[in-house]
Amino acid sequence: MRAVKSSKGQERGDRGMTIQDVARLAGVSAATVSRVLNGSGYVGEKTRHKVRDVIEATGYVPNAAARTLVTQRTKLIGLVFPTLENPVYTEILKGANDAAMDAGYSVVLGIVGEDEGASHAALLRFAALQVEGIIASNPEYHRRKNVEHLTPFMQRNAPIVHLGEPDVEHSIDGIEVNDYEGGYEVGSHLARLGHERVIIIGQDENIYVARRHDGFRTAYRDAGLTLAALRVEKADFTRAGGYEAASRIVKELPETTAVFAMNDIMAMGALEAFEHAGKAVPGDIAVVGFDGIQLGLLIRPRLTTFVIPSWEIGHTLAALLIDRIEGRYSGPAKSVIVSGRLAIRESTLGTRKERT
Amino acid sequence: MRAVKSSKGQERGDRGMTIQDVARLAGVSAATVSRVLNGSGYVGEKTRHKVRDVIEATGYVPNAAARTLVTQRTKLIGLVFPTLENPVYTEILKGANDAAMDAGYSVVLGIVGEDEGASHAALLRFAALQVEGIIASNPEYHRRKNVEHLTPFMQRNAPIVHLGEPDVEHSIDGIEVNDYEGGYEVGSHLARLGHERVIIIGQDENIYVARRHDGFRTAYRDAGLTLAALRVEKADFTRAGGYEAASRIVKELPETTAVFAMNDIMAMGALEAFEHAGKAVPGDIAVVGFDGIQLGLLIRPRLTTFVIPSWEIGHTLAALLIDRIEGRYSGPAKSVIVSGRLAIRESTLGTRKERT
DNA sequence: TTGAAAGCGTTACCAG
């Protein structure tokens, strides 16, 4: 009934070859070809070989769209990140991509900036593409806004994992670094060094910033040291943000002896600002970062920072997601907390060998 | 005939809602819904509104797989990169993604390392997904191997653009930096400084390395200076590769006064090696990089480097591809050559203010 | 201006 034989054979316009073509060439039915393709059902040795040969010879590749339509599967994962400016995101992305590819999934990119519209558009697109799950890391999320955007689009209620806290209500698994621990480690280090006036560069509203803040204070308490001053200097989570915050500190709070930036790139910005201001690090002021990007080892002084396992985080993110997609887990929202470790380097210790 | 009404209404198991559901809810036919969805054909004012309302209310999102099956379009672009380790790739990726998203396309990731198998798998996957085009940057390609892998998979002969040289035979557009110019600029800079023993860190077989080499030599000739020595020290294009090469140089060719690394991360590695060996940069030896990643401004000494417009390169890559996809261009392989500019910084000039 | 129906390439069920 279908004019399937109308074409001469291998070629149908500029469309690729179909399972029908393969079937015809192998002298079997499409159903059979499908079986050898998917290794499902019984297929005779000889038939299987014949089909395999034709596939090999023609370079036939099954059409994912058609397959999706019937199986409802795409093996696609959507990734929503605000930016790749911060290398830590690149590392996480890499981890996620590695895990995904190993499991036969592909990652579709959604780098959306801080723009609500772009994020919305990406999510819509993902929904249309029938991605089977979403990896999200949206700063907005922390402000409790974007979950609402996230869920409605997942019509086949595709699972979501979040780089950050889990969301029990919506069964969104979360994986995050142990922020309290991080703050604590940094705190005891700085306490040990006797710093009494320190400033956190970041944003207090962030739940994880708050937790680091917490750990930090506790470390001081445990160390029996009192902080003459501890405040949060608000800044964008970018290098420029760190630079500006540090500049303000130089001007307005010159008695500060240490700053704790909430990520490494802000710390780098701060380092620059101090350099420009003629402040020696760590001589005049100590600097600590968070994340442990490679970069911290290349600059001088090397950056003391709380190193998080970024690749593993990305890998876990994808692994958790795929566990849900493939039904290996379907319980309540999981919360994975990974540990980091403090890397003590010159920006707080300062052999200052290069300075004399 | 189809038991489409069997479900109660909005919900059909965990499948999303379909165009049929919308049609039924709006009291029109699927065809009409399709028309308002795509703005094709005539639709009455009232009808259009009714349909729009239902779509809005239900949050219906059309199924891309089904649409693809009939339109043969996916608005998907496959991206094959060897790594994201080098920040320059991240910047290019960002440029490509931005251009793609603006044009309504999504990028599917294929970070494949140096592994032939992974690359092959990614390409197969892309073919299955019916990506409409491919952005490739495969080192293998330079060795004239992978084009063969690339083309057969593109059954609908999806266009390919290459980060590197074009391929006239296969109509693969190429965009690359003006390597000759880069080499020349670096050459004249180093010549002006009077360096007569310099080593290129990289690989001579690379066509672009060869071109930089060329430009470099010419610059010296034009400057009327003779090089007492110029050779290429083989190295992996990684930080470790740069480190090792530089270490070898320190040991075996201590009279060298300048090195020209073929990318910034190798230059960083070299910087580290020299630091460990107690060689002052630029006092004992000058270092020049290539790419102009941000990082070069954060380290001390700041890295002199040939800055390429990475974001723009990525953007152009995607733009060229989309031009072909949408039929705005279908001529022979284009070759886009972009210029860079030499950023002269402390690793060659050396105020050396931090050293005394 | 709208609807009916065919068809896109695949899988899955049911006979045989």
Place this chain on the structure above:
DNA sequence: CTGGTAACGCTTTCAA
């Protein structure tokens, strides 16, 4: 062990 056929959700003639 194999083939026929319906169905997946959508777009696109073709009629009305």
